[in-house]
Amino acid sequence: MQKANQSRILVVDDEHDILNLLEYNLKKAGFQVLLARDGPEAIESARANMPELVLLDIMLPDMEGTEVLKRLKSNDTTRSIPVIMLTAKGEEIDKIIGFELGAEDYITKPFSPRELILRVKAVLKRTSERPQDEEGNRLISFKDISIDLSRHKVHSGGKLIELSSTEFNLLRELMQARGRVLSRDAILDRAWGQDCYVIPRTVDTHVRRLRSKLGKAGDYIETVRGVGYRFREE
Numbered sequence: 586m587q588k589a590n591q592s593r594i595l596v597v598d599d600e601h602d603i604l605n606l607l608e609y610n611l612k613k614a615g616f617q618v619l620l621a622r623d624g625p626e627a628i629e630s631a632r633a634n635m636p637e638l639v640l641l642d643i644m645l646p647d648m649e650g651t652e653v654l655k656r657l658k659s660n661d662t663t664r665s666i667p668v669i670m671l672t673a674k675g676e677e678i679d680k681i682i683g684f685e686l687g688a689e690d691y692i693t694k695p696f697s698p699r700e701l702i703l704r705v706k707a708v709l710k711r712t713s714e715r716p717q718d719e720e721g722n723r724l725i726s727f728k729d730i731s732i733d734l735s736r737h738k739v740h741s742g743g744k745l746i747e748l749s750s751t752e753f754n755l756l757r758e759l760m761q762a763r764g765r766v767l768s769r770d771a772i773l774d775r776a777w778g779q780d781c782y783v784i785p786r787t788v789d790t791h792v793r794r795l796r797s798k799l800g801k802a803g804d805y806i807e808t809v810r811g812v813g814y815r816f817r818e819e
Contacts, residue, residue, distance in 0.1 A: 592637040592709055595619040597627040597653065598671065599646055603694075607640060610698040611705070624648030628656055631663045638709055640701075643672035643683070651682055655774055658687040665734075667708050671696075685771045687762070725760045727816070730802045732757055741802045751776065752795045755788075759806060764818030766809045788814070 594616045596607045608618045619634055621627040624645050631639060639657070643650035650670065657663045667689040683691050689708045692701055725732040730741045737753060739746045748756065754776040759767065767775075769785035777787075792814060796803030805817045 591617065593617045593619060593634060594705065595621060595627065595630055595634065595636040595639045597621045597624075597639065597645065597650070598642040599623060599644075600642075603642070603671075606698065607701070610702060614702045614705075616705075624650070624653040627653050628663075631657055631666060632660070635663075636666060638705060639666055639668045640705070641668050641670055641688075643670055651686060654683070654686045654688060658775055667711075669704060669708060684765055685767060687775065725757065727760060727763065727805065728802070730760075730799065730805065732760060741799050746798055748795070748798060751791060752798070755791055755795055756799075759814060759816040763816045766812050766815045768813040772813060 594611050596604060596611070596618060598604050598607070599622050604620055604622070608620060611618045619630055619636055621630050624647060627639070627641065627645075630636075641650045641653060645653065650672070654668055654670070657666060657668065664687075668687065669690045669692060670683040670688045671692055671694060673694045689711070690704055692704060725734065729743070730739070732739050732753075734757070739748055739753065739756060755772065758772060758775045769788045772788050773785060792806060792808075796806055799805075807815045807817055809815055
């Protein structure tokens with residue numbers, strides 16, 4: 586992660602005035618700014634430029650922001666880029682959908698440029714503090730379980746756990762969303778990919794297998810009846 590004054594921010598919005606406002610204030614705060622006006626352009630820019638953060642409007646022409654977010658999070662190249670959702674909507678359901686798909690934060694229009702800059706800095710700080718090992722490999726850890734994202738390995742209780750690719754993806758997505766409930770559909774999109782056609786109950790089977798392989802650490806994965814699953818926060 587680059588320092589704040591070197592960080593690239595990709596701003597995605599189809600409103601010219603909003604783009605100008607965000608570009609001006611982000612550059613004033615010392616950020617580099619990339620602009621995109623629709624979903625396909627945003628996805629292409631994210632993959633080509635690997636920004637440190639994406640400011641993504643939900644209401645976009647042709648492809649909604651939630652679909653852009655889903656595609657970014659289902660791609661190995663862009664899944665780790667933090668996303669802040671921007672929208673004129675204020676309904677709770679929109680926030681839930683955004684967080685469920687992997688957004689780091691959510692800002693409702695109209696917003697204060699000062700508040701937005703503070704939220705951007707907070708997300709960048711939070712994501713830059715995710716642990717790494719001595720060789721710089723990205724890790725996700727909780728108590729006695731850790732995922733080495735670079736080497737595609739999982740350790741629990743000090744032992745290497747042999748997981749299938751799907752089980753690894755499932756654990757990764759649950760741990761990255763630690764404390765938040767993910768529905769079965771959201772887990773399918775994020776762990777299996779949007780082009781994989783399987784039924785939501787498939788998630789239950791893989792969760793049972795994953796819990797079994799993790800042993801006592803399998804208890805960290807909680808079932809939320811009628812909704813989905815959550816990786817324990819404490």
